[in-house]
Amino acid sequence: MTSQPSVLQAVFDHIDAHADEAVKTLRTLLRQPSVSAQNIGLETCARTLQDLMRAAGVEDAQPLPTDGGPEVILGTEAGASPDVKTLLCYGHYDVQPPEPLELWHSDPWGAEVRDGVIYARGATDNKSGCLAFVEAAKAYRAVAGATPVRLKYLFEGEEEIGSPHLEDFVWKHRDRLQCDASIGLDGGVNRTSLRPEVHLGIKAILYIELRCKTLSQDTWSGRAQMLRSAPWRLIECLTSIADPATGVIKVNDWYDGLVLPDEWDEEFLRDELQHFDRQEFMRQMGAENLSTDDDFELLKRAHYGASANICGLTSGYAGEGSKTIVPAQATVKMDFRCPPGLEPAEQFRKLQAHLEQHGFDDIELLLINARKNPYKVSSREDIAQATFRAAQRVFGTAPVVHGVSIQGLIMLAIPHPAVLSGFGAAENNLHGPNENMPIARYIQGIKYAAAIYHEYALATTPGYST
Incomplete structure (x- = not known):
């Protein structure tokens, strides 16, 4: 033929x-x-x-x-x-x-x-x-x-x-x-x-939701100094999971088994680096800064790195004007990108253990999806x-x-x-x-x-x- x-x-x-x-x-x-x-x-x-x-x-x-x-x-x-x-x-x-x-x-x-x-x-x-x-x-x-x-x-x-x-x-x-x-x-x-x-x-995806409820209902913010705030408590939990400045995930053993890029992968990265326009990328994204000043490391993170991303965070009042309350509850949705070697179901178990070990048993962890393989x-x-x-x-x-x-x-x-x-x-x-x-x-x-x-x-x- x-x-x-x-x-x-x-x-x-x-x-x-x-x-x-x-x-x-x-x-x-x-x-x-x-x-x-x-x-x-x-x-x-x-x-x-x-x-x-x-x-x-x-x-x-x-x-x-x-x-x-x-x-x-x-x-x-x-x-x-x-x-x-x-x-x-x-x-x-x-x-x-x-x-x-x-x-x-x-x-x-x-x-x-x-x-x-x-x-x-x-x-x-x-x-x-x-x-x-x-x-x-x-x-x-x-x-x-x-x-x-x-x-x-x-x-x-x-x-x-x-x-x-x-x-x-x-x-x-x-x-x-x-x-x-x-x-x-x-x-x-x-x-x-x-x-x-x-x-x-x-990269596989682990998608979760965290829920925190500290009060039976929203209440007057004049008592904020007496009460535990759900959004602040959730923020405390989030910063224990990942470093907001570097993006490094702080959960114990999170990176165990991660497959690192080989010599072929690094060659592909060097080829892409020759054509990467940092300023144009920032213009398209409307970004003032990126996660690192090293373009090779930036591309390596994008293609081979794990991430912990906040997709949405909900709490309290966000309408026009002001409303002086202590929110009773706060919710966050997150996705974790899991490169080869990091199976989402196992990463979820590590996250569960992290919350228990760090005293966040008051925060509910829900598994939305753990896309495999x-x-x-x-x-x-x-x-x-x-x-x-x-x-x-x-x-x-x-x-x-x-x-x-x-x-x-x-x-x-x-x-x-x-x-x-x-x-x-x-x-x-x-x-x-x-x-x-x-x-x-x-x-x-x-x-x-x-x-x-x-x-x-x-x-x-x-x-x-x-």
């Missing part, structure tokens, strides 16, 4: 010729709310995605139930011949809540186009990524009759809340989902170099090399490679190398107001998916050549 250079170019040409159709399909999906955190619109969105996939030629696209969660959409592409490898295409159709709504310049579910940019929740994360896989396969079928590798689609509806039902689903359907490698397209390009990013691993894949894997080459081919530049988001759970049931990349704009406002996807970037993303199929076939199929 052979493939001439003109075949992939013909696929690219087909994608360009049908760009308006692809954009229309994406806007249809974006107009359907699908907020997993609030259980809004998930069933309808799953059926919308199924219909769009079938209309694109994925005849067996099918929503399958999970045990208590939203449906997972599965589908397949047979590939050009029986001896080709199988690539699992992972994505998620659920999105973050759009709030605060007042900061959006248009309806977050309107998929409005302004100056060639689509604005909608899910435009980058991750509805465009799901459909890029499907549109690339559609183009391949139109040009060559079939995709050069066998494809299996898995699009879930709970990624934004930690995929609590995905592991069980994959175990139940592992025979159907067997693959040689997997790829996800979820996110944007590097914020300062504008080069595509390729992630060869994932932080992982790391070798840069020498076929799927990694194929993604590097596809990025170079489509974007005209080598990607930024990070040695270390949900394929880790799939790998528990189906061991395989997994890679994550993306194609959104640098300032895509992922998870924020006015999330967006430039149309030109979306078309480029479809070509990226097609090039990954092509390059993976080159790496794995005897007789397939340029």
Whole structure:
């Protein structure tokens, strides 16, 4: 089986010729709310995605139930011949809540186009990524009759809340989902170099809530000197967990087992450092300072370091004017990013022990989610090399490679190398107001998916050549 250079170019040409159709399909999906955190619109969105996939030629696209969660959409592409490898295409159709709504310049579910940019929740994360896989396969079928590798689609509806039902689903359907490698397209390009990013691993997430209640009800602040304040007590607890100045987690044995970057990882970091623009990054983030003045250490922390982050803190009165009270209770939500070697369930037990040992038994600790299996894949894997080459081919530049988001759970049931990349704009406002996807970037993303199929076939199929 052979493939001439003109075949992939013909696929690219087909994608360009049908760009308006692809954009229309994406806007249809974006107009359907699908907020997993609030259980809004998930069933309808799953059926919308199924219909769009079938209309694109994925005849067996099918929503399958999970045990208590939203449906997972599965589908397949047979590939050009029986001896080709199988690539699992992972994505998620659920999105973050759009709030605060007042900061959006248009309806977050309107998929409005302004100056060639689509604005909608899910435009980058991750509805465009799901459909890029499907549109690339559609183009391949139109040009060559079939995709050069066998494809299996898995699009879930709970990624934004930690995929609590995905592991069980994959175990139940592992025979159907067997693959040689997997790829996800979820996110944007590097914020300062504008080069595509390729992630060869994932940090797992531990998400918790701390609750402190010191009084039966809010009371007059004239008695503050007599009472224990819930917010101050919670702040005391938080500063025992992590150093706010350095970010170092102070829980005993927290870093035990952490997998440190190897020589390949450090080489990737040095390459990224050459293109890192500190001032531009700070401008984009609206930041006055960063966690260290050492740019190499900064990138190392970002890609390989553990973190303790406060997502939200609630207590007392925060309305207009003044209200002189001692708040009765305080609550904080936190996420801990756990690199390879730090399993979230074990880190949660360490946190429990920390609270007990430091006398914080008056503070309630709740486990919201412990997303399993932080992982790391070798840069020498076929799927990694194929993604590097596809990025170079489509974007005209080598990607930024990070040695270390949900394929880790799939790998528990189906061991395989997994890679994550993306194609959104640098300032895509992922998870924020006015999330967006430039149309030109979306078309480029479809070509990226097609090039990954092509390059993976080159790496794995005897007789397939340029």
